[in-house]
Amino acid sequence: xxxxxxxxxxxxxxxxxxxxxxxxxxxxxxxxxxxxxxxxxxxxxxxxxxxxxxxxxxxxxxxxxxxxxxxxxxxxxxxxxxxxxxxxxxxxxxxxxxxxxxxxxxxxxxxxxxxxxxxxxxxxxxxxxxxxxxxxxxxxxxxxxxxxxxxxxxxxxxxxxxxxxxxxxxxxxxxxxxxxxxxxxxxxxxxxxxxxxxxxxxxxxxxxxxxxxxxxxxxxxxxxxxxxxxxxxxxxxxxxxxxxxxxxxxxxxxxxxxxxxx
Amino acid sequence: xxxxxxxxxxxxxxxxxxxxxxxxxxxxxxxxxxxxxxxxxxxxxxxxxxxxxxxxxxxxxxxxxxxxxxxxxxxxxxxxxxxxxxxxxxxxxxxxxxxxxxxxxxxxxxxxxxxxxxxxxxxxxxxxxxxxxxxxxxxxxxxxxxxxxxxxxxxxxxxxxxxxxxxxxxxxxxxxxxxxxxxxxxxxxxxxxxxxxxxxxxxxxxxxxxxxxxxxxxxxxxxxxxxxxxxxxxxxxxxxxxxxxxxxxxxxxxxxxxxxxxxxxxxxxxxxxxxxxxxxxxxxxxxxxxxxxxxx
Ligand SMILES: Nc1ncnc2c1ncn2[C@@H]1O[C@H](COP(=O)(O)OP(=O)(O)OP(=O)(O)O)[C@@H](O)[C@H]1O
Ligand SMILES: [Mg+2]
Numbered sequence: 035x036x037x038x039x040x041x042x043x044x045x046x047x048x049x050x051x052x053x054x055x056x057x058x059x060x061x062x063x064x065x066x067x068x069x070x071x072x073x074x075x076x077x078x079x080x081x082x083x084x085x086x087x088x089x090x091x092x093x094x095x096x097x098x099x100x101x102x103x104x105x106x107x108x109x110x111x112x113x114x115x116x117x118x119x120x121x122x123x124x125x126x127x128x129x130x131x132x133x134x135x136x137x138x139x140x141x142x143x144x145x146x147x148x149x150x151x152x153x154x155x156x157x158x159x160x161x162x163x164x165x166x167x168x169x170x171x172x173x174x175x176x177x178x179x180x181x182x183x184x185x186x187x188x189x190x191x192x193x194x195x196x197x198x199x200x201x202x203x204x205x206x207x208x209x210x211x212x213x214x215x216x217x218x219x220x221x222x223x224x225x226x227x228x229x230x231x232x233x234x235x236x237x238x239x240x241x242x243x244x245x246x247x248x249x250x251x252x253x254x255x256x257x258x259x260x261x262x263x264x265x266x267x268x269x270x271x272x273x274x275x276x277x278x279x280x281x282x283x284x285x286x287x288x289x290x291x292x293x294x295x296x
Numbered sequence: 297x298x299x300x301x302x303x304x305x306x307x308x309x310x311x312x313x314x315x316x317x318x319x320x321x322x323x324x325x326x327x328x329x330x331x332x333x334x335x336x337x338x339x340x341x342x343x344x345x346x347x348x349x350x351x352x353x354x355x356x357x358x359x360x361x362x363x364x365x366x367x368x369x370x371x372x373x374x375x376x377x378x379x380x381x382x383x384x385x386x387x388x389x390x391x392x393x394x395x396x397x398x399x400x401x402x403x404x405x406x407x408x409x410x411x412x413x414x415x416x417x418x419x420x421x422x423x424x425x426x427x428x429x430x431x432x433x434x435x436x437x438x439x440x441x442x443x444x445x446x447x448x449x450x451x452x453x454x455x456x457x458x459x460x461x462x463x464x465x466x467x468x469x470x471x472x473x474x475x476x477x478x479x480x481x482x483x484x485x486x487x488x489x490x491x492x493x494x495x496x497x498x499x500x501x502x503x504x505x506x507x508x509x510x511x512x513x514x515x516x517x518x519x520x521x522x523x524x525x526x527x528x529x530x531x532x533x534x535x536x537x538x539x540x541x542x543x544x545x546x547x548x549x550x551x552x553x554x555x556x557x558x559x560x561x562x563x564x565x566x567x568x569x570x571x572x573x574x575x576x577x578x579x580x581x582x583x584x585x586x587x588x589x590x591x592x
Contacts, residue, residue: 045315096315213354214392217384218454219376219408236404239394243439 043099044165050278051093051159056168057175058279062286063160069290070152078293079148085289086155095162103158104151111150118143166198174264175273188264196252204245211240298366300461300493301328301351301382306360308346320346322517324360328461331491333484335504338514339539344497345387347514348463351495352382365460380409383459387466389450390443398441398449399434405457423456427482444475451479455486461493462486468503480507500541501528506565513540529562545569 046052051059066082073079090097104111120130124138161169174191181187212222215236222233308321320343328334338344349355350362353369362369364378372378386392395401402420411419424430429448432441438449451467462483468476484507486492498504505511505525513521513528515538521528528535532550535542549561549569559576563569 214386217379218405236394240392244391
């Protein structure tokens with residue numbers, strides 16, 4: 035009955051990975067993702083996977099959480115695998131109905147699967163170890179050079195952080211409203227498409243009304259605190275790069291290069 | 297006849313199997329009988345809302361059993377019938393309102409249970425009187441009402457389903473003193489005249505102690521005290537320690553008692569307090585004796 039969203043979920047733990055500078059984490063993840071695309075053989079992926087495993091262990095995040103990030107995409111991953119398996123030309127190793135599975139297809143398919151899983155796992159680890167606020171801070175800071183050419187990097191970061199900040203609030207609110215309507219005998223899970231859509235009204239209407247109210251309150255609260263955009267604003271918490279940040283960045287680059295070369 | 301609601305060693309864990317897991321209830325044993333007026337009291341985060349959601353199957357115990365009217369809720373398929381029996385009003389119920397007219401809002405639950413339009417009309421008119429909102433035109437939009445009126449409409453929409461148990465989660469929060477008194481009086485009336493079982497969640501003892509015949513104090517997921525208000529007030533010290541609101545008059549009498557006055561402090565209302573104080577004053581006789589009570 036309740037809605038659960040694992041995407042963008044943050045696990046507030048205290049680990050060496052959590053303590054890293056979010057800017058570095060963002061850049062390092064970006065670098066790793068680029069290398070994941072360049073790597074062409076299984077040795078490279080094995081190396082990247084062991085690097086990832088090491089990071090997961092350091093971050094104290096239960097591996098289950100990483101798998102949870104993969105779960106919604108399993109169908110997509112399998113489909114990609116099948117497409118590669120059956121459409122690549124080469125030595126036929128088996129027949130399935132009218133389809134021919136080839137050796138090259140198997141290889142390409144598996145590489146593709148490895149690539150996807152690594153991509154998703156790396157980004158899941160990033161969102162699990164960086165709070166949404168840190169992520170947007172990092173993004174704003176990395177995009178700030180673009181301000182000179184008129185790019186509204188502060189506004190975009192602010193919008194993102196507000197949106198991210200309110201995802202859990204909205205999920206909680208939705209669950210609360212669902213419960214309240216179910217307690218009044220509302221049926222939200224049965225019936226045909228039409229009646230199901232109709233059953234959503236008692237949930238969506240209060241959700242919208244409460245959200246608009248909340249947005250109004252937020253705007254007012256920002257205004258009374260004299261929020262005027264990013265001009266001349268300083269932050270309460272300045273990020274300072276430490277040795278471990280450089281170490282982490284360096285390790286990411288080295289692992290990436292080595293996995294491309296082997 | 298079995299108890300109306302019975303909880304046997306109920307444990308509840310949020311987010312099981314994750315680093316965010318949290319035991320909100322830790323071994324609750326509880327029996328609620330028909331016709332009782334119960335108040336569940338506890339500081340923020342003590343598990344009150346979690347507890348009451350077990351009464352109508354919105355939450356299922358991680359461990360233990362919840363039995364409502366002889367039926368174990370983990371085993372029953374017909375939760376919808378259970379939810380009619382146990383009417384539940386959530387915290388800030390006005391945020392669940394969605395209908396175009398007040399009438400439709402009040403009829404929502406009844407329509408879900410397949411009542412005929414005639415019956416619905418009858419019940420809506422009835423509940424509006426019971427909760428003292430008959431002066432509001434029913435064809436008006438509920439969103440034009442004041443917050444307090446919206447609260448009443450939301451409460452009425454649950455009461456219209458004629459539940460056997462009426463569970464309210466902090467119904468008094470954000471109401472003005474008069475609104476609080478009136479709402480409590482109306483609920484008390486339903487409890488006495490229509491033998492409706494009432495369970496009210498609150499974190500302030502002073503509001504409900506006058507009406508409740510039993511108070512359950514929840515603390516950190518366990519039942520700390522359970523008994524009639526008079527018994528509960530004997531533990532003023534403990535109540536204050538866990539930062540619960542105690543009626544000021546009880547606190548006053550307790551302070552006097554601690555300073556050596558020979559008076560009971562587990563009293564329920566102002567009249568009784570006056571009687572107790574007058575009696576104590578008389579027993580002191582002359583003024584000299586009074587001076588023995590230190591003033592600071
Ligand atoms: N959906 C949830 N997920 C995780 N933890 C939760 C959830 N809901 C409640 N909790 C936790 O369970 C504990 C009990 O919560 P509950 O809402 O039952 O408290 P309460 O006594 O009703 O408090 P209040 O007076 O603030 O309403 C709290 O510590 C809370 O943090
Ligand atoms: Mg609560």
